Amino acid sequence: xxxxVQSGAEVKKPGSSVKVSCRAxxxxxxxxxxxxxxxxxxxxxxxxxxxxxxxxxxxxxxxxQGRLTITADGSPASIYMDLSSLTSEDTAIYFCxxxxxxxxxxxxxxxxxxxxxxxxxxxxx
Amino acid sequence: QSVLTQPPSASGTPGQRVTxxxxxxxxxxxxxxxxxxxxxxxxxxxxxxxxxxxxxxGIPDRFSASKSGTSASLAIxxxxxxxxxxxxxxxxxxxxxxxxxxxxGTRVTVL
Numbered sequence: 001x002x003x004x005v006q007s008g009a010e011v012k013k014p015g016s017s018v019k020v021s022c023r024a025x026x027x028x029x030x031x032x033x034x035x036x037x038x039x040x041x042x043x044x045x046x047x048x049x050x051x052x053x054x055x056x057x058x059x060x061x062x063x064x065q066g067r068l069t070i071t072a073d074g075s076p077a078s079i080y081m082d083l084s085s086l087t088s089e090d091t092a093i094y095f096c097x098x099x100x101x102x103x104x105x106x107x108x109x110x111x112x113x114x115x116x117x118x119x120x121x122x123x124x125x
Numbered sequence: 126q127s128v129l130t131q132p133p134s135a136s137g138t139p140g141q142r143v144t145x146x147x148x149x150x151x152x153x154x155x156x157x158x159x160x161x162x163x164x165x166x167x168x169x170x171x172x173x174x175x176x177x178x179x180x181x182x183g184i185p186d187r188f189s190a191s192k193s194g195t196s197a198s199l200a201i202x203x204x205x206x207x208x209x210x211x212x213x214x215x216x217x218x219x220x221x222x223x224x225x226x227x228x229x230g231t232r233v234t235v236l
Contacts (some may be wrong), residue, residue, distance in 0.1 A: 001185035035225065037170075037227075039164075043216075044127070044211075044213065044227060044228075044229060044230040045136070045162070045164065045213050045227040046227065046228070047172065047215075047224065047226060047227055049226040050225070052223060059222065059223055059224055059225075060224070060226050061226075062221060062223075062224070095169060097169075097170075100181075106157075106217065107216065107217025107219075107223075107225075108157075108158055108159040108176065108217075109157065110215075110217055110225045111158070111160045111174055111175035111176065112160070112162075112170070113170060113172050113175075115170055115171075116169065117169060118169060123218070
């Protein structure tokens with residue numbers, strides 16, 4: 001039984017940072033990119049970035065570069081998403097997601113079979 | 126702003142077939158596989174199609190997809206009330222240092 005577990009909801013002040021965690025049971029995080037995707041109220045899905053724990057390789061969406069940090073820690077890995085300089089536009093549900101298995105190369109490794117339940121982040125003064 | 130463009134809405138009556146388009150470019154759909162996701166509010170997204178054409182286990186064969194050049198499409202046949210939700214295409218984009226991108230999303234309504 002594959003399950004992704006995320007940390008709980010957060011309420012943050014504008015200008016502060018938020019750190020959301022994701023850990024897996026029943027699937028290995030190590031070889032596939034672990035992705036962070038968010039959905040703001042009334043908006044679409046937005047890919048933020050990913051880390052492949054085994055290699056440490058990271059990719060980021062251009063708009064988040066400079067204020068998004070993704071790290072992996074431990075074995076089995078927990079994945080952390082740290083977003084700084086928060087504004088009200090960062091209010092969203094944040095999901096971690098990963099491919100479930102099978103061989104893949106490059107972009108094929110981003111078919112996201114398993115998703116966490118989401119973490120609500122509210123940015124408000 | 127997404128580089129994958131979808132129509133904002135689509136609709137059909139129960140039993141009908143609905144098709145959703147996804148338009149991209151050479152750096153994404155033109156070179157890489159397309160994935161499709163179903164999103165129901167309050168629930169984590171569900172992968173419907175991977176590798177442009179493949180269904181994960183558990184996804185009914187009412188869902189099918191195709192790709193040609195820099196465009197892709199998702200078809201839902203035998204439309205059911207449970208199919209009413211948002212649908213997103215997605216693909217890896219090779220430009221810049223590489224990134225994954227979701228389409229603009231299509232809301233499917235069952236009339």
